[in-house]
Structures are given as structure tokens and as C-alpha cells.
Amino acid sequence: MIKRIGRHTIEFTEMPRVIGAAAVVGKKESEGPLSQWFDKTFIDTTMGGETWEKAEAMFQKEAVTVAVEKAGVKCENIDYIFAGDLLNQCISSSYGLRDFGIPFLGQYGACSTMAQTIACASVFVESGAGDICTAVTSSHFCSAERQFRFPLQYGGQRTPTAQWTVTGSGSMVIAAFENGALKNPELIDNDSNIKDQIAVKHICTGKIIDMGITDANNMGAAMAGAAADTIYRFFTDTNTSPDCYDMIVTGDLGKVGTDILYELLEKENINIKDKHKDCGLMIFDLDTQDVHAGGSGCGCSASVLCSYLYKNMLARKLNNILFVATGALMSPTIVQQGESIPGIAHLVNFVNTK
């Protein structure tokens, strides 16, 4: 059942479960601190394809394939796939997923899309609209640079506040539960190992928050206000505090955005420093990997969630986390027209039901 808590938070009483997840990444990510946690790494980030855009679509296809295999589900038993990415017209999703034959609902929340796909999949599953849904997002350094900044061949210099778009994709398969058991065990090949699983307990949807930032190389600052707003509303709605959670993970605020987030929340007397991590700061080593302010992109939060975070939850090292994916809702066209960059942040609260 879907229960509303406070003004904007949804609580799932049966709690949809993650029955499979996968993260696939590129070369640079495979050399970073989370190297051991990914399901697959590809040294050739063109994936043997002709273009970076087609490669990104293949990353998304690969993540879904592995997540679905792990879940033990046949594609024809998946009711909906919620997917999105950063490329114009979300082509990584439509081209990467066109062969699966699953009803498709494209989502766009910029780099916040992974939380949005999971939130929508969870509402569909808990409400009975679907038994099993899949969520997936991706990004690719080379396709993102070409589209949002400069083609790589140009050799442009990056500013200190710039972030490095993660090449990778993460996918989760989410299934309906009832009274603590799979609602439709016949849809899963082997349900023996999924009695107790990671569950989606709460979601809190972001508002569009504009901090007045006009620098497309300072995304962290543009998104920090949205992250602070969503986290603040969630704590208010649920009457909880940072102490109640093992970890509060933002998507890709990077170094600059993280500092601003702390500052904004401190004004509301909320201190998340001891519990906070940022996927953009986890996936790369800022001292040695030359990524400036950290990692970014849909694929950043998605691949960290579906690898390190998911596996540490399965191992019961993390039991109650807030995943707050952050997005900058801009296009190069509108920024060139002098507009500021609005941000958004969607929150998903995962709990371990073991």
C-alpha cells in the first residue's frame, strides 16, 4: 500500500524489493576506488561500436541484461522499464533498450534520473500496476563532453569546478512483495535467495530549485540547493534526522556542491557531514585521477548505487540509506541564451529487510 507521510513523502507499506542489480563501467572508473565492486568493466569504452552514443546505449543494454539475469526473470515477465539518460532525446535508453520488447516509460531528470526511475518503478509495483519493473540510467564521458561542452578533439581546458562524467550504467530490477514474500514467485526462475532483500521504503520527489548559477562547468553548485531542499523536506515529513540513517548519499554534487549542501543544511540546523557521501567523490580518486571536482552524470549515481551501495546493503554493512540523486535541468542552448541552471534532487530510502 502507498501511504503518504507529511506533504511530499511516500511510504510503501509492502515495500517493493530490489531482486537484482548491476553496474557496468568504463576504463577510468575501473581504475578508481570502487573498482572491485562493479559487475563488468569495459576497457574499450566504444564497446566495439562506431560511435560514443552507440557505445552508451550498449552500456545500458549490458546493465539491464546483467541485472535481469541476476534477478532470474525473463524479459517477457517484466511489465515496465523506466529509463533515461543525458543525451539529446534520451537515445541511450531508446536505442539501448529497443530489443527487449518491454513497455517503456522514458524518464528525464538529468543526473537525478536513477532515483526517479526507481521511484516510479516502486509506485507502479506497489500499486499493482506492474509485478516486476526495471530501472536503468547511463552516461558516457565522451558523448556528454561532445554534447554539453566541447568535442574531445578540441582539447579544451577544464575549469577547477568541472566534473568528470562517468562512463557507465546501473540497473535495478524491482519486484512486488506482499506480506514479506514475493507477490508472484512464479515469475522468478529461482526465488530461494530472495526472501529477504533490499527494499524501497520511502521516496521523496524533488522540486525544481534555481540557485541562479549560470556556469555550465559548475553543476555541483547548481544542484546543491535542490539536494538541500529534498533532504530537508524528507526529514520534516518523516520526522527523522541524519542519525536515523547509516549513510546519506548524494548523486554527483562533487567537492564544490557538497560544501554548499552542508552550508545550506546547517542553516536549517541539519548536520549531515558524518553520514554524507557523494557518488561523484566515491567513484574517482580526486588526488590521482585528474577529475577536478569529482564524477558526475546519470551513470555516476546509478553505477555506485548498483555496485558498492547495493552490495554493502546485501552484506548488511549498510541497512538504511538515503539515496539522493541530483540533476541539473539545463541544455547548452538555454545556458548560451543567458539562463541560469535549475537543479532537482529525488530521494529514495532503501532499507535492508534481513
Added chain:
Amino acid sequence: MIKRIGRHTIEFTEMPRVIGAAAVVGKKESEGPLSQWFDKTFIDTTMGGETWEKAEAMFQKEAVTVAVEKAGVKCENIDYIFAGDLLNQCISSSYGLRDFGIPFLGQYGACSTMAQTIACASVFVESGAGDICTAVTSSHFCSAERQFRFPLQYGGQRTPTAQWTVTGSGSMVIAAFENGALKNPELIDNDSNIKDQIAVKHICTGKIIDMGITDANNMGAAMAGAAADTIYRFFTDTNTSPDCYDMIVTGDLGKVGTDILYELLEKENINIKDKHKDCGLMIFDLDTQDVHAGGSGCGCSASVLCSYLYKNMLARKLNNILFVATGALMSPTIVQQGESIPGIAHLVNFVNTK
């Protein structure tokens, strides 16, 4: 309650209701056959703004403002807004809606987005995730031409299969009902006139269907297969036929796509000709308005739905319609890379509850 019918169709037993709708369009649309049905028409299609992109955002803002006013709802009582458009990174939605302060879930289904936003809003409303949700999409001839084909200044010649992107936006406000009455009448300023209303009875989500079309000026052909697939699946799931409906309206197949749709459905022994209309053929006069194969764009199906179709349903001239918005999930980049154009079509079944 959400009930599943067949493999992919959802039936809403309480049926979310459209408590307000609005369509706002530009000059060319105001000169077409549906002229009298729109809520607002703007002769200056820059909306007094500096750029076409900013103008399109204003169209979306205007449509939501009028729909919300008609519904008699305060923005702070709207739980979610589902929105999308055709521009890179869906900026018409994020910039057009940033001032409303409503939790925002960006949707991307190309020109099929209006049906998708209504479908998702209906699932959220029927499941209890929200009491009142808003759905909105837009398109703009000038911003679309610049982005997908050529800047207008170039003066490129259009092929006979090309369609004319509609400048306009449509928005619907959708509210939860229970036992035939508004679930939360206290959220509406004046609920006296909304006891009986247009309801969403079924939705059927599209799959990505690729017909192998590679010509970005032949969108109708690229989308026809997806429309046929969704309509066929819906009739199978519900065990109904075209006779059961007053009208079957596709989004923007235009002249070329419509003929292909008929042909594809005839192979399945389904004849929709007597019941079928296409928003792209309704909004313009093909003989006098020089739009080649018809209108297109997110704003095409949205503005026809929220004006002519909605008002004819309110007047009980249409009581049971299938709205099948169609989209081509491509970007110029990937088409230039030699890829074909996959299509998608989402279906919403509206009924008059009077």
C-alpha cells in the same frame, strides 16, 4: 484500485478524473480548423520573449496556469507535475515549470509524451501516491526545426512526407476520485461542477518498435508500427474492437503514417478507418496551410486533446475515446550515424462519466 487486464493494460476502477484542461497555441494553429476550440492563441509566437526556446517554455507555463485555474486548485495542493517536451534536455518543461514549486517528474516519450504524462499521473492518483497531479507537454515549430532539421533562416525545402511541428501546449489536471466523488473536495475551490467528469479508464503503455525507417522527414512511417502494436495489444487485452469506441485518435501520424497504420492493422483483421482521426490531420487544413503531411510534435496531440476532444467529451458528443499519442524516439545525432528511428505509442482510454 489498479486492476490489470490482459498482459499490458491497466484498468482504473475508481477512475481518476480530468478536473481541468487547457490548450494554448500559436498563430498558424489559430488559423486552422480547430481555431474555435483553443483556450488561448498567441499571434506573437515568441510570446514577447527573446528566443523560441524561452517562448516554448512560456507556452507550457501558460497551459498549466489556465488548466489549474479552471480546475480551481492551488498550486501548493498539486502533488506532482508530469511534464515533457521535444527539446534537448526537456528544457521547455524545466524552465516553464520552475516557478510553480510542484514536485516534478520529467517524462520523455518524444511526441507520445502527452499520453505518457497522463498515464503516469493516473497511476499516481489512483494508487494514492497523489491526490491531484498535472500533466503537460509542448512543442514549438521554430525551436523544433532548429534542433531537429535546419534553422529557419536557412530556408531549406521540406519534403512531401515532412510534418509541421505544432506550436502549442496542452495540460490536464487529474484528481483522485472515490466512489464516484472527489476524494479530497477540500483541495478544490469550487467542486460543484465536477461531480461528473471525464475519467481515465484504461491505459496501455507502448513498446519501442523499430520499422527500419531512416528518414527524419518521414516520422509518420517511423511511428505507425508502434501505434498499430499498442492498439492491437489494447484490443486483445480488453477483448474490444473499434466499434466499442466513439473515436480512436492517434497523435501525429499525419497522412503517410495513417495509411501505414490502416494497412498494418488490416493484417490483424482490425479496421479502424471509420473511427480513426489523427491530431496531426485535425489541427491543420492540409489543402490550404502548406503543412505537407500534417501537424506533429508533443504540442500537437496535447493541444487537440485538451481543446476539441476534451470539450466534445464534456458536451457528451464523445463519450468513450482512445487517445493514442505517437512518438519517434530519435535524435539528429543518431540518425546522422545511420541508425533507424524507433517509434513508441502510449494509449489512454477516456470515458465520460455523466
